[in-house]
Amino acid sequence: MRLAVPDLVSNSYFPAIAAVELGYLRDEGLDVEWELLFPVTDAAIALREGRIDYLAGCAHAPLYADSTWGEQKLLAALAQNMYWFLVVRPDLDITRETLAKLHDVRIGAAPGPDLGLRRLLEAEGVDLTGAGVTIAPVAGVAGDVSFGVTAARALEEGRIDAFWANGMGTEVAVQRGVGKVVVDARRDGSAHSLYTFPALMTTDRTAAERPDEAAAVTRGVLRAQRELRRDPSLATKVGTALFPEMEAGLIAGLIERDGPFYQPAISPEAVAGLAGFARATGLTDRELTYDDIVAAGARDLWQAS
Incomplete structure (x- = not known):
């Protein structure tokens, strides 16, 4: 399986990277490789076309692949709120x-x-x-x-x-x-x-044809969120392996600062903010609903977490 991120040396998509590097996805029985795919607008197209299986990126990214939102779904928030x-x-x-x-x-x-x-x-x-x-x-x-x-x-x-x-x-x-x-x-x-937020996403096809896999990927990422909130120093282990020296030394502090935002639930308020932002900026002319955007059954995984 292929999981893409549009930025590697960042706290934005770090729970997804950590889920791979700390072995949480392997513990779910999955063989997942992450890759850097910049910019996120191209990564969204790659997801739609099946060149990657999962994407950790900004929640409005699917609209760059299909202005109607199309057949992509958010599985979880990697963190809350617009993060730039x-x-x-x-x-x-x-x-x-x-x-x-x-x-x-x-x-x-x-x-x-x-x-x-x-x-x-x-x-x-x-x-x-x-x-x-x-x-x-x-x-x-x-x-x-x-x-x-x-x-x-x-x-x-x-x-x-x-x-x-x-x-x-x-x-x-x-x-x-x-x-x-x-x-x-x-x-x-x-x-x-509330314009957007970092999210884990996949396609409707993957979620429908491989639901156990999609759930396992989500559980692994949610575990990374929990463990990073509990012990931000885990981020240093990942950063030391992947980041330049200065950035490796900074990552744990950034994770600790953002820990309260590392929550997976996608609220109706967050979806309303995202949908309003998408319409206001011309990304879509659709009135997007919660079910258009969020994968069915995802809430059960967040609650279990």
Whole structure:
């Protein structure tokens, strides 16, 4: 079986990676290999086409493969709430309260996540074109292990003025003194936080034809969530094997900080936020329902967990 993630050196999809690396999926009797497939928009197409079996990515990713949502289902939340940060140059005179004044900046953002930032800024009153705000991928990321870490490097080198990325890229930029956090979307406290979330997903066909396998994959990932909440130091074991030295040293702290958000349940409120975001941004014109988005029987697994 093939499980894809769009970003490796990150806390965003870490429970899925940890489920493989810590042997939790093997304990379920599964032979699963993970692979890096960036950007998540391409990964969603690969899932629809059967080139991968499972995807750990942003919850709105299926709409890049099919604007009607199509035959893909979310199995569990890897964590709650939209999980990216807006990080800017330290000398940029912008705060969360003055976000509407953002102007003449180059913001690095990956395809897929970028839509969350565009919607957030527009909702805050930023006229992206009129204010001279450009949002685009960071050159040199394709095939790299982490968009966020590469974005932090680009910010340090002055190739961009800000970036929108995961907690790891944010922490690297802050630790190096090259960036400051303006928006923490997960903890924002506004409707923005409910635009999307990291999720484990598969196709209707896989869920229908191999239900025991889909349930076993989900159980393994949920076990990783529980164990990481219980003992964040487990993340260091995984990080040491896969990450550069600095990032390996940071991962356990990020996992501990985000531990309260590592909950698998996908609430009706989360689905309503996701569906509203999808319509508002033009990803779909459908009125998506809970049953359209979430796999049948998934709630039983969350409750058992």
